[in-house]
Amino acid sequence: xxxxxxxxxxxxxxxxxxxxxxxxxxxxxxxxxxxxxxxxxxxxxxxxxxxxxxxxxxxxxxxxxxxxxxxxxxxxxxxxxxxxxxxxxxxxxxxxxxxxxxxxxxxxxxxxxxxxxxxxxxxxxxxxxxxxxxxxxxxxxxxxxxxxxxxxxxxxxxxxxx
Numbered sequence: 252x253x254x255x256x257x258x259x260x261x262x263x264x265x266x267x268x269x270x271x272x273x274x275x276x277x278x279x280x281x282x283x284x285x286x287x288x289x290x291x292x293x294x295x296x297x298x299x300x301x302x303x304x305x306x307x308x309x310x311x312x313x314x315x316x317x318x319x320x321x322x323x324x325x326x327x328x329x330x331x332x333x334x335x336x337x338x339x340x341x342x343x344x345x346x347x348x349x350x351x352x353x354x355x356x357x358x359x360x361x362x363x364x365x366x367x368x369x370x371x372x373x374x375x376x377x378x379x380x381x382x383x384x385x386x387x388x389x390x391x392x393x394x395x396x397x398x399x400x401x402x403x404x405x406x407x408x409x410x411x412x413x
Contacts, residue, residue: 253412255281257288257338257381259360261296261406266394269413270338270381277327280340280378283356286320288410294358296406298399301370304363305333306395308406310356321354329376331368333361336388338381341368348372358408362388362395 255272274281292314299305315321324342333339343355348370359377368377383391398404 255285256411256413257284258409258411259338259383259406260409261394261398261404263401263404264394264397266391266398266406268383268387268391268394269411270336270383271413272381273328273379277340277378277380280324280327280380283320283324284340284358284380285410286318287314288408291407291409293405293407295403296360296398297403298395299359302333302359302368303366304335304361304392304395305366306360306362306398306406308358308360308408310358312353315354315356321356323354324356324378326376326378328379330379331374331376333359333366333368333377333379335361335363335392336383336385337361337366337379338383339368339377340380341375341377343372343375360391360395360406362392
């Protein structure tokens, strides 16, 4: 039996980890991510300003316009305080954040203690959709620290089975 997972890589920081999806805890959010990753995707990543130890990867609007998977996502396996190794999918409805006409889908890579999902628009529960394998979390945190120091980067997400 295989387990659905995602590979997360960024060469400059040497980020290379596998996160196990949690379809039993976050079925709609996991289905979104699996559909989105039918092909590998490169998404801009930047260290978050408001949420603490997080690399934020907002999915470009062009990647989900007209796609059947791009629908409102419920909060599943929801958290306001992500833990190290959590991969959190956040959904913000259209016009909620500064009048932006597009929905926002963001993949958050949480790598350290003290994270919180507090944004300029207030608290927003996100769905823990995957978790970095425990044996890779120290390496994950180190690579995310490099991204924090180096600035914006491009992160590749690939669907895998393990």
